Structure formats: C-alpha cells, structure tokens
Amino acid sequence: MNKSDISNPEHGKTLVLVLTLINVVLVAAVSALQVDATIRANQANRDSQYYAIQVTGSISYSGARSDYDVNTYAVSITNTLEALVAGYTASLRQNANDQQGFEALTLESQYYQAQADRATSLSVLQTDPAYGHGVDQAAANFTAYMDDLTSYGTEMLQKQNVASDAYHHWSNKSDSYVAVLTVLAIAFFLLGVAQMTRPGLRLLFSLFAIGVIGIGSLWTLIVLIF
Amino acid sequence: MENPKAKSDRLEVWIAVLIALVSLTTALATWRTAGLGSKAGDLIYQGFIDEVKRQASATENWRSVYELAGYARDYLVTLDGVIVLENSADPASQEHGAQMRINLLPGMESMGEPLAADPSYLTPEGWLNVQKLFDEMQAKDAQVPGLVPADPQASFTLADKYFSEQRWLVVGTVLIAVSLFWLGLSQLSHLRLRILILVLGIFVYGIGLVWSVGVEVVFFILRGGVM
Numbered sequence: 001m002n003k004s005d006i007s008n009p010e011h012g013k014t015l016v017l018v019l020t021l022i023n024v025v026l027v028a029a030v031s032a033l034q035v036d037a038t039i040r041a042n043q044a045n046r047d048s049q050y051y052a053i054q055v056t057g058s059i060s061y062s063g064a065r066s067d068y069d070v071n072t073y074a075v076s077i078t079n080t081l082e083a084l085v086a087g088y089t090a091s092l093r094q095n096a097n098d099q100q101g102f103e104a105l106t107l108e109s110q111y112y113q114a115q116a117d118r119a120t121s122l123s124v125l126q127t128d129p130a131y132g133h134g135v136d137q138a139a140a141n142f143t144a145y146m147d148d149l150t151s152y153g154t155e156m157l158q159k160q161n162v163a164s165d166a167y168h169h170w171s172n173k174s175d176s177y178v179a180v181l182t183v184l185a186i187a188f189f190l191l192g193v194a195q196m197t198r199p200g201l202r203l204l205f206s207l208f209a210i211g212v213i214g215i216g217s218l219w220t221l222i223v224l225i226f
Numbered sequence: 227m228e229n230p231k232a233k234s235d236r237l238e239v240w241i242a243v244l245i246a247l248v249s250l251t252t253a254l255a256t257w258r259t260a261g262l263g264s265k266a267g268d269l270i271y272q273g274f275i276d277e278v279k280r281q282a283s284a285t286e287n288w289r290s291v292y293e294l295a296g297y298a299r300d301y302l303v304t305l306d307g308v309i310v311l312e313n314s315a316d317p318a319s320q321e322h323g324a325q326m327r328i329n330l331l332p333g334m335e336s337m338g339e340p341l342a343a344d345p346s347y348l349t350p351e352g353w354l355n356v357q358k359l360f361d362e363m364q365a366k367d368a369q370v371p372g373l374v375p376a377d378p379q380a381s382f383t384l385a386d387k388y389f390s391e392q393r394w395l396v397v398g399t400v401l402i403a404v405s406l407f408w409l410g411l412s413q414l415s416h417l418r419l420r421i422l423i424l425v426l427g428i429f430v431y432g433i434g435l436v437w438s439v440g441v442e443v444v445f446f447i448l449r450g451g452v453m
Contacts, residue, residue, distance in 0.1 A: 017411065020407075021407070021411075024403075024404060024407045025404065028400040028403060028404055029400075031396070031400060032396050032397060032400055035259075035392065035393065035396045036393055036396075038263075039263075039389045039392060039393055042263075042266070042267070042270070042389070043386070043389065046270045046273075046274075046382065046385070049274060050273075050274070050277060050378070050382075053274070053277050053278060053281050054281075056281065057281040057284060057285055060285040060288065060289070061284075061285065061288045064288050064289050064291075064292040064293075065288070065292060067292065067296075068292040068295050068296055068299075068356075071296060071299075072299055075299065075300075075303060079303070103315075103316070104316070107310070107311075107314050107316060107319055110310050110314075111307045111310045111311060112307070114306040114307055114309065114310045115303045115304070115306055115307045117306065118302050118303045118305075118306040119299065119303050121352045121353075122299050122302065122303075122352065122353055122354060123353075124353055127351060127352065127353070128351070
C-alpha cells in the first residue's frame with residue numbers, strides 16, 4: 001500500500017461516479033435503441049409473413065385460372081384440328097365418288113367446328129386482345145398471359161423479399177445492441193470493483209472501464225450507422 | 227436547534243423511501259412496456275390467423291369457381307355440337323343429337339351450374355364471368371359467422387399503435403431508471419451535494435413519470451379508449 005492510498009482513501013471516487021453516470025446514460029440510450037430495433041424487426045417480420053400468405057394465395061389462384069384457360073385453349077385447338085381433318089377427309093371421299101362418306105364427314109367437320117367456335121369464344125387466350133393473336137393465328141401470346149397471371153404474385157414476392165431483408169437487418173441490429181449492453185454491463189462491474197478497491201487499483205480499473213465504455217460506444221455508433 | 231446528524235439520518239430514511247417508490251415505478255413501467263409488446267404480438271398473431279382463414283376461403287372459392295367454369299365450358303361446347311347434329315339432314319344424326327340432349331346434356335349442365343345455363347354469367351366479351359361468381363361466393367361466406375374474418379390490417383394497425391406506445395414509454399422508463407441512479411448516488415453523498423443530487427433525482431423522476439403517464443393517456447385516446 002503506497003502513501004497516497006493511506007492519506008486519501010477517497011481519491012478517484014468522483015471519477016468512478018462520473019464514469020458510472022456516463023455508463024448509465026449510455027445503457028439507457030442503447031436500451032432504447034434496442035427496443036426500437038426489436039419493434040422494427042417485429043413489424044418487418046409481420047409484413048414478410050403477411051406477403052408470404054398473399055404469395056401462397058396468388059399461386060393457388062394462378063394455378064386454377066391457368067388450368068381453366070389453357071384447357072379451354074386446348075379444347076378450341078383440338079376441335080379446330082378435328083374439324084380440319086374431317087373436312088379434308090370429306091373432300092378426299094368426294095374425289096373418290098363416295099357421296100355417303102363425304103356427307104358423314106362434312107357433318108362431322110361441322111360438329112367439331114361448332115364446338116371449336118364455342119371454345120374459342122370462351123377462350124381468353126384467343127379473344128382477349130392482350131393475349132390473343134386472333135383466331136386465324138397459330139398461337140396465343142403466352143408470354144403476355146403468363147406475365148399478367150403472375151404479376152400480382154411477383155409483386156407480393158418482391159415485397160416479401162424486401163420485408164424479409166428488413167427483418168434480418170433490424171434483427172441483427174437488435175442482437176448487436178444486446179451484445180453492446182452486455183459489454184456495458186462489464187463496464188458496470190469494473191466500475192463497481194474500482195469503487196471498492198484502494199486508490200491505486202481504482203485508477204487501473206477505471207482505465208479498464210473507460211476502455212470497455214469506449215468499445216461499447218464505438219460499437220453502438222457502428223451499429224447505428226450501418 | 228436540531229442536531230445535523232439526526233437531520234441527515236431522517237433524510238436518509240426519506241431517500242430510502244423514495245428509492246423504493248422509484249424502484250416500484252420502474253418495475254411498473256417495465257411491466258407495462260413489456261405488456262405493450264406482448265399485446266402487439268398477440269394482435270399480429272390474430273391478424274395472421276385471420277389472413278390465413280381469409281386466404282383459405284378465397285383459395286377454395288377460386289378453385290370451386292374454375293372447376294365449375296370447366297364443367298360449364300364442356301357443357302356449352304357439347305351443346306353447340308348437339309345443335310349441329312339436331313339440324314343435320316341425316317335422320318340418324320338427328321336422333322343422335324336428340325338422345326344427347328335428353329341423356330347427356332342435363333347432367334353436364336347441372337355440374338356447371340350456375341355458369342352453364344345462366345346468361346348473366348357471361349361477360350360482354352363472351353367469356354364466363356368467373357369474377358361475378360367468386361364475388362357472390364365470398365359474399366355468401368361473409369354471412370356465415372367466423373368463416374371469413376375481418377381484414378387483418380385492422381389488427382396490424384392496432385399492433386402498430388401498441389408498438390408506438392412501447393417505443394415512447396421506453397423513454398419514460400429510461401428516465402425513471404436514470405433517476406434511480408441519482409437517488410442512489412444522493413444516498414451515498416454528504417451535505418449540500420446530497421441535497422443537490424436528490425433534487426436532480428426527483429426532477430428526473432418527475433419528468434419520467436409525467437412523460438410515461440402522458441404517453442399512456444395520449445395512446446389511450448388514440449386507440450379509442452382501449453388499454
């Protein structure tokens with residue numbers, strides 16, 4: 001024990017008190033930031049899950065709609081081809097002087113054509129100017145149709161990704177603030193030891209505490225900025 | 227004249243009482259802050275349940291609508307073929323068409339109801355109006371209690387209000403906690419410095435308390451009288 005320790009055992013206690021006060025303010029501020037980051041993470045997580053539900057619903061809807069539209073298109077095309085084949089075969093039978101065969105196949109062609117016409121009128125892919133090239137053209141514009149069909153789901157998916165990224169961003173911040181609070185708790189411990197010990201060691205522990213508070217402050221700034 | 231030592235001892239007792247009171251307030255404020263977060267979490271959970279139910283109802287209705295549309299399409303396509311057979315000059319084909327109308331079409335029509343036979347379910351473009359049938363199904367489901375819950379956005383909005391209150395209440399809690407530090411410090415100090423620190427502690431506590439109560443009152447009003 002040196003001479004100054006004996007002459008003034010209270011030496012350095014004011015410094016410890018000031019450091020403790022600084023640490024308290026810092027802990028209070030970081031606690032508030034941690035709560036704020038947690039709230040933002042919770043909100044982003046909620047949005048992410050809400051959009052995920054929307055995406056799921058959109059996929060189910062798209063599946064049901066495309067199944068109907070593509071099948072209707074297929075019915076139209078199949079019947080059109082059946083009508084063409086029957087009509088062509090009818091002309092072959094006519095050339096072969098088979099009048100009965102010609103009439104039967106002509107009727108069959110009309111039968112299929114009537115069905116094809118009705119299916120075409122029901123087909124969005126063939127009659128909606130946004131997707132259809134017209135009845136006389138070979139194929140519908142499936143690219144435009146698929147873009148339209150998936151546009152809502154894609155929009156929701158993009159929002160879900162953004163919200164999910166935001167959740168991870170704020171969640172990481174919240175975790176970092178908890179780590180900072182742990183570091184500042186160590187500073188509290190060091191200051192408590194400094195207060196209890198003799199003046200020579202008090203300064204040493206105070207210096208350690210200053211170092212830890214500095215690390216905590218710097219870490220808080222980094223978390224706050226990035 | 228009163229002994230300064232006795233005066234100091236009495237002040238120490240009062241400071242201890244104050245510390246106990248502030249500790250209690252800190253605990254109360256912390257409990258309320260945590261409770262707000264919990265309430266917001268519960269509302270979000272409720273909102274998710276509502277949205278899943280709503281989405282399940284909509285998905286099932288869309289599936290049903292397009293299933294019916296498929297049956298209705300098959301009926302209408304077959305019907306036009308039958309008309310060709312009925313109008314043909316060949317008696318056998320006429321009979322074939324008549325038999326299809328009697329034995330096949332009614333069953334197909336009933337499977338595609340109401341899209342198959344009701345012309346009001348055709349759009350001006352000639353397509354089956356699946357949106358109209360879907361809206362009708364949704365409206366029908368909405369009349370069944372609990373089947374289609376309310377829009378979850380209402381739950382989410384209320385949850386956001388609780389989160390906002392939590393955010394502001396944390397400031398009050400921090401102020402109260404800081405005042406606890408000052409009061410503790412005044413207990414350890416002496417003479418005039420003790421009074422100064424004590425006054426500072428009481429001042430910070432007062433601000434924290436008024437702030438917290440103010441936040442509580444403002445958000446109570448904003449939520450329309452809901453705690």
